[in-house]
Amino acid sequence: MLHRSMLVLFAFFAVFQSLGILVQSSSIVRDIRQPKPKPGSLKLCPPGGRSFLDAFNLICPMRRRRRSIGEFEDSSSLGNTMHKCCEEGCQFSDIFTICNPFG
Known part of the structure; x- marks a missing residue:
């Protein structure tokens, strides 16, 4: 049971990482944003x-x-x-x- 929950947690983490939902470094975000x-x-x-x-x-x-x-x-x-x-x-x-x- 513990292995299955860890596997599900790892799968969610991998999906979030691949979609870019997790926080990116500020230098990447700064390059994307237009100056105000x-x-x-x-x-x-x-x-x-x-x-x-x-x-x-x-x-x-x-x-x-x-x-x-x-x-x-x-x-x-x-x-x-x-x-x-x-x-x-x-x-x-x-x-x-x-x-x-x-x-």
């Missing part, structure tokens, strides 16, 4: 797609403040910003940094 966007951010995919261009065209005319020359070093490129907006999400301030770099 920051609160108040926009996910604009695909990078450089219509949604990004529409947001860019709406946000950039709102920019009125002139930047000093030192601020240009910290600004990211358009390509980096497009990929960041798709992968992580971006806020208005992220797009402002690439609006009119000469104005």
Whole structure:
């Protein structure tokens, strides 16, 4: 009787293991999950797609403040910003940094 109950318990364990019901390591789960966007951010995919261009065209005319020359070093490129907006999400301030770099 004891052997039969151990065999049944082992069979359940094998089924759960094969179905992936048991807890997996956190590194595997972390690779599967998509990164969550920051609160108040926009996910604009695909990078450089219509949604990004529409947001860019709406946000950039709102920019009125002139930047000093030192601020240009910290600004990211358009390509980096497009990929960041798709992968992580971006806020208005992220797009402002690439609006009119000469104005």
